[in-house]
Amino acid sequence: MDLDELKIQLNKRFEGNQSFEMVVSNISSLNNIKTNSLVSKIKRSLLTEIIFSIIFFALFVYIGLFSKNSSIKIYFSFFSLIILAFSVLLFYLLIQTNSLTSSSSSIKENLKKLHSLLSEFVKRYFQFTMLLIPICVFFSGYLGYLDIEHNINTAIFSNSINLKKFAILFSFIVLIFSVGMFFFTKWYLRKLYGNHLAEMKEMIDQLES
Amino acid sequence: MTPEVEFIDLLNAHQKIVYKVCNLYMDNKTDREDLFQEICLQAWKSYNGFRGESQFSTWLYRVALNTAITFFRKEKKQVQTSFTENLPEISNSEDYIEEQVKAMYLAIGKLNKIDKALVMLYIENFSYIEIGETLGITPNNVAVKMNRLKIKLKEETEKNYQP
Numbered sequence: 001m002d003l004d005e006l007k008i009q010l011n012k013r014f015e016g017n018q019s020f021e022m023v024v025s026n027i028s029s030l031n032n033i034k035t036n037s038l039v040s041k042i043k044r045s046l047l048t049e050i051i052f053s054i055i056f057f058a059l060f061v062y063i064g065l066f067s068k069n070s071s072i073k074i075y076f077s078f079f080s081l082i083i084l085a086f087s088v089l090l091f092y093l094l095i096q097t098n099s100l101t102s103s104s105s106s107i108k109e110n111l112k113k114l115h116s117l118l119s120e121f122v123k124r125y126f127q128f129t130m131l132l133i134p135i136c137v138f139f140s141g142y143l144g145y146l147d148i149e150h151n152i153n154t155a156i157f158s159n160s161i162n163l164k165k166f167a168i169l170f171s172f173i174v175l176i177f178s179v180g181m182f183f184f185t186k187w188y189l190r191k192l193y194g195n196h197l198a199e200m201k202e203m204i205d206q207l208e209s
Numbered sequence: 210m211t212p213e214v215e216f217i218d219l220l221n222a223h224q225k226i227v228y229k230v231c232n233l234y235m236d237n238k239t240d241r242e243d244l245f246q247e248i249c250l251q252a253w254k255s256y257n258g259f260r261g262e263s264q265f266s267t268w269l270y271r272v273a274l275n276t277a278i279t280f281f282r283k284e285k286k287q288v289q290t291s292f293t294e295n296l297p298e299i300s301n302s303e304d305y306i307e308e309q310v311k312a313m314y315l316a317i318g319k320l321n322k323i324d325k326a327l328v329m330l331y332i333e334n335f336s337y338i339e340i341g342e343t344l345g346i347t348p349n350n351v352a353v354k355m356n357r358l359k360i361k362l363k364e365e366t367e368k369n370y371q372p
Contacts, residue, residue, distance in 0.1 A: 002363045007332055009310045027213045027253060037247055038279045107326065108345025110275045196281065203278065206323045207346055 038114060038196055039100050042121060045192070046094045053087040071143035078139065086128055093121055108207045115200040122189050122197070129185045133178050141170070216256050219265050220249060226266060230273040233325055234280070236318070244280050251276045270333070271343050274326045309366065316365035324358055331355060 057080055064077035096117055105113070210218075220227075227248050231241040252272045259268050317328055323344070330340045337348040337355075344351070 002366075003313070003328070003331070003359050006310060006313050009306070027217070037251070037276060038281060041281070105275070106271070106343060106345030107275055107278060107323075111278070114279060200279075203321075203323050206321065207344060 038118070039097060042097050042118065043094065046090055046097065046121075050087060050090045050094065053083050053090060057083045057087065071146060075139050075143055078135075082132070082135065089124060089128070093117075093124070096120075108204065111200050111204050111207070115197065115204060118193055118197055118200070122193055126185055126189060129181065133181055137174050137178075212256065216253060220252065220269075223266050223269050226269050227273055229329065230270075230277050233317070233329055234277040234322070244277060247280055248273045248276045267335075267339065267343075270330065270335075274329070274343065278322045278326065312366045312369035313362065315369050316362050319365065320358075320362075324354075327351070327354055327358060328362075 060076045060080035060083060064073055064080055067073045067076065100113055100117060227245055230248065231244045235241040235244050252269060255272055259265070317325065320328065326344065327340065330343060335343070337351040340351045341348045346354075
């Protein structure tokens, strides 16, 4: 017995709706659903990150404007601009994601669009996180150095040996932090989206083979 | 008639399509219910783009399959049910036919998402051109894939069914 012989039998069986029964009576009941699709998942991630970006932007602007310490002022003002740039990127990705709600295109086209969007999101997220590391290090090092220059009599930096020890320790911490952040970001993105990306790529390859 | 009412009427008239896709792609009741809601929601969101150039059923199949293929289970432990438990009994069927149908259904359940879509559209009597348009591949490619699938399913069914 092959697929053709079983076509009629299977067709009857696929209609087996006795295992669950649901009726859509109105549109408002649909709009309240917490969806589980990939597009919804990306949208939820983007919205969460936009909300956090706005909160941090407001906080950083406040600190930048009202802090009495000049180093802190520069540091937080600069990072408020960085967060603003990141928010613009997130909004751009959100607009792109919203344009994908129509899923009536062909399966291959839909998969390609989704794969491309998710790859872009993961790539930009990773790039942004990695970009923050040298900026953080540079600013904390430079502003720390300025503070030391202003307060040269500080006991810790009273001689060159202590300064050398501090530089080594600082470099070591920066190295550990950078490597840690690199692997953590990779792991985090792979955990969130890696399997989805791999699965979509596999399906696109299957369709193109 | 408002678009909302029109959509609900059309959806309810064609809801068996949604049930079929849910039964094919999900192996437990909770996931099937989630997918059912997701398909209905996506269909509603895409409904503005439905211009009536194709039949509503063809359009709904496309939306349903697109949604099912990119639908991911919630990450929680769930009681798995056997795929063949979705299969309704037909009282007047002879036992050996019933067993073979179950074996075939089990084999289809093991297929990947793309092959499941192919089988579903084939069983629904879609032409190779229509299947190709839905999947985004050429009719020739559909024919090649269907031939491979038929052989694969026959072999799998024979493994699952031992008289």
